[in-house]
Amino acid sequence: MARKILIVDDDQKTRLLLKAYLEKNQYEVILSHNGESFLAELQAHAEQLSLVILDVMLPDTDGFALCRIVRKRSNLPIIMLTASSDETDRVVGLELGADDYIAKPYSPRELLARIKAILRRAGAEAAPAIRSYHFNGFTLDLAERTVVDSAGAPLALTGLDFQLLKYFVEHPGIVLDRSLLCEETRGRDAGPLDRSLDVQISRLRLRLNDDGKQPMLIKTVRGAGYVFSATVSVTHA
Structure with missing residues (x-):
């Protein structure tokens, strides 16, 4: 069964690029464009999700707020994306419970490598060898x-x-x-x-x-x- 990933990003081009690349690499991808749609998808697919990817800057909220909500509900792995080079954003995200942080611009291949690494760690903890x-x-x-x-x-x-x-x-x-x-x-x-x-x-x-x-x-x-x-x-x- 393909791993299911939920992505929230307000840039349509970025969303579609990531969806195409990750689906090519055998992941199932659900897209959302703002905090409201993300929370609706999270509620609908919570039991099937393997990982979420949160953009920090969103039109109706921010990735930090969504990270808090996700972490209160589950131990679902979280990767955060930011256009800021400020180290403070990265530290705040990790302190809120994010598992990894990637600064834009980044390559889809780098993101894929981070996803695989996180899921390997999560799988090793959750499943018998x-x-x-x-x-x-x-x-x-x-x-x-x-x-x-x-x-x-x-x-x-x-x-x-x-x-x-x-x-x-x-x-x-x-x-x-x-x-x-x-x-x-x-x-x-x-x-x-x-x-x-x-x-x-x-x-x-x-x-x-x-x-x-x-x-x-x-x-x-x-x-x-x-x-x-x-x-x-x-x-x-």
Whole structure:
């Protein structure tokens, strides 16, 4: 299930840019343009939200007031955005309970990195650790960093192969575009002529006995990317 993020910002261009970028990276995004609409969306989606992003300057209130309200109601992670370079704003926001603070202008990639870091910390505190993933007779063991088949025989995978398969089993049923997969496994975007990811996926299919012509595990979604189609279960540590 995609993580749901609520964003309040009075600049429409910024809102739409963030929505498009975060949805491309597999997040569900709800937008609001002022404090009143933010509080309505917060009330409607409180149980499903993973994080909120608050702009400090809003037409009917400010992000500090909204931060106080959110923090009184829950421990929901909060990131605050400001156009001010004044350190006082950052200190006030953090003292009110914000988890992170980003000054404008910022890149969507930087914001995405902050979101991932906060959700990793929140997830580590809230959820039991996963030891292994199971799919189609295979077991991917996170602690041992191995993948074995139903007979217990280990697969010969490189470190990058393991990282790619790990990302697939963590996001079953979700279409993942090539740029996202490259960024998650290699730390860089895929260029238009970069075929290294496709070669790696072909190799991974071979290791998993997944027919390259009619794959059942890692399927190609033309013009969109790849999707891991197997049913995945987990064993907790």
